Amino acid sequence: MRAVAFLAALACAPEASAEDIPQIDVTRLLASAAEGDFNDDGVPDRLLMVAAESGDAVDIVTFLSEPGSGTLRYVRTDRAVLPAQWPTTSGLYSVSYGYSDCDPCTQADVSRPILSSWTEDFSLETTLRWTETGWQITGARSSRNGFECLIDYARNTAKIDAFEDTTYTIDPGPAPALAPYWWREGLPQECRLTPRP
């Protein structure tokens, strides 16, 4: 009985509490977004890009506004969602906003964060959309050595711009989940990032 009550309590527990808020080394902060309304409640939310402990990836920390109060609440940390070469001085990381396929558009539609990571070897941009279960990947743009791959999971299209202005389409496959290092296996074979040897 006690075990059932414990499991029920776990099932009802909020996703994250104040005690779960991660401590961040300020020197590992890469970028932030503080104007977007990810959960479509009219109040800005917040997202931080942080260099992962390993240095080869970017973690994102998400805060969403509480319904009613407008107070920001820590929701989750998603690990290794973008590649990185940290702390080399050549890496560039940013968050911007974008949208696609919406008419009319909600605030959440036009507040889709585009996470970008540029290094000497490759670049990857990932467009996300917040859902009840967490972040969903809605698009990706990868490039390496003058070879660019543009995927729109909402439209189920993928295009490759290769050398000498050669463009062709490929099957994007199903939208990958935002799991750690998803880009290694989650992108179509032609779009994967293979660092220079």
Place this chain on the structure above:
Amino acid sequence: MRRSFLAAILLAPATALADAPPVTIPADRVLGVHGKNVYSENDWNGDGHGDLAVLVLSETRDAVGLYLMTSTPETGVLAVTEYASALLPYDAARVAAGDLSYSFTISDEDYEPLIQMRSAATGLSLSLSTNPGSEAPVVFSIRTSRQVPLESGHRMDPVCEIFFVELLGNGPQTAKVHLPDGNTLDYDPGPGPRLTDWHYTDLPAPCLP
């Protein structure tokens, strides 16, 4: 405790900065990050490598502070060089109510960090600039203006114009505060206060949104 720790960092030789213990804060204290970007606008110390500024809530969560960091060119590793703990006031209730908002951008004039605080209720908007490339960064200027709605669009009326450092197009240190009673207060603000010494209570009350 923190002050002595930071003082130790600031007094340490440059080679020791990379070995300094990390400065960690709860993630919910981070308000904004101005990191490396494609235009290298944040290479404030001019060594060819991007630096970093992070806007934070103070430990007491009633003020907005700023961390400045510079990178070691050989490794890209960053180290905290400045921490200003009370640049502007922070009122969580007004933020949650949608009145106060803060943003962190770069100045169009010199690409240096610009901290902005706006009040939807009063229409006041404040900008605070600094000079992170200096060995001893100061508060450069503080400008507050009020948005006045017009039949078509709006206009921005100056409320406070405080220049601690002579800027292009402005005279030497000047301060002008347009008081609510219609009078104007002019005074010499003195030299730019060190960022780490500045406290927002040093600002005349009408200047705060």
